[in-house]
Amino acid sequence: MIETFLYVLAIVIAFLILSIRILREYERGVVFMLGRFWKVKGPGLIILIPGIQQMVKVSLRIVVLDVPSQDVISKDNVSVKVNAVVYFRAVDPEKSIIQVEDYHQAISQLAQTTLRSVLGQHDLDEMLTERDKLNNDIQEILDEQTDAWGVKVSNVEIKHMDLDESMIRAIAQQAEAERSRRAKVINAEGEQQAAGRLLEAARILSADPRAIQLRYLQTLKDISNQQSSTIVFPLPLELITPLLEATSKRQHKGGE
Structure with missing residues (x-):
């Protein structure tokens, strides 16, 4: 028992x-x-x-998937090695088991092909300057295609873009040329503004002869403060013209 x-x-x-x-x-x-x-x-x-x-x-936790480095040919025929990271999670356990054999492996392969496809439609400059937009485009495509597997792709981040040494030098030269161009433009704009200010000042001084005299006295004061052995005194035409006329009259009388 x-x-x-x-x-x-x-x-x-x-x-x-x-x-x-x-x-x-x-x-x-x-x-x-x-x-x-x-x-x-x-x-x-x-x-x-x-x-x-x-x-x-x-x-149901978020899975971090490291996408292996991919060889991408940009729209302007530049070869780039790009790798990324994908964040996703299963939101429908039934679909993630029944609809796909291994959704981790499936998403890894899909992310690699999508990365090459999306980046291949853009120029190198766009890859380097519009990374956020590219991340969003890849994320939307992956999320749409994995919805049938019960998986939600929450984020995609491009980590590295490896370029050849020759391309890095070309980009550096381009950046240097762009900085030089901006410096010349800023200098030209400064010259234009200075010329406009000088023209405005000339119009104000010409409106009243007393203003010219005050400016003349201020210039003499500035010259006197400088430690120089040679001083040039600018004389207004109002002072020189009568002297020239008187000298001309005396010469004319003497010739007669």
Whole structure:
């Protein structure tokens, strides 16, 4: 009798061990009954019927996928090595198990082809300056195509773009030429503004002769403060003209 009881107890314990599953808060169990989908369970304590029900675990946490470096030919025929990182998570455990065999591997392959396809439609300058836009474009394409797998792609980030040494030198020369151009433009704009200010000042001084005299006295004061052995005194035409006229008249009378 005792042996029979112990035998039954051992069967019950073995049945419980095979039947009980515990799922964490971030896990879900896709349960199949006789090979057909039954329901999604979890988290917590799960009881299965051994031999009749089987369960596949699915994690709902965000997965960080490192996309291997890809050889990309840009629209302007420049060869670039690009790698990226993709952030995704399973939002529908049923689809992620039934619709695709291994959604991690599937997303990795899809990310590689999408990366080459999207970047190949842009010039090198756009790759370097519009990285945020490229990230969004790749993320939208991946998210749309993985929706049927029950997966949500939340973010895509391009990490590195490796260029040849010759291309790096060409980009540096281009940047130097651009800085030189901007400096010349700024200098020309400064000259234009200075010329406009001088013209405006000349109009103000010509409107009143007294203003010219005050400016003349200010100039003499500035010259006197300088330590120079040679001083040039600018004389207004108002002072020189009468002297020239008087000298001309005396010469004319003497000639007569």
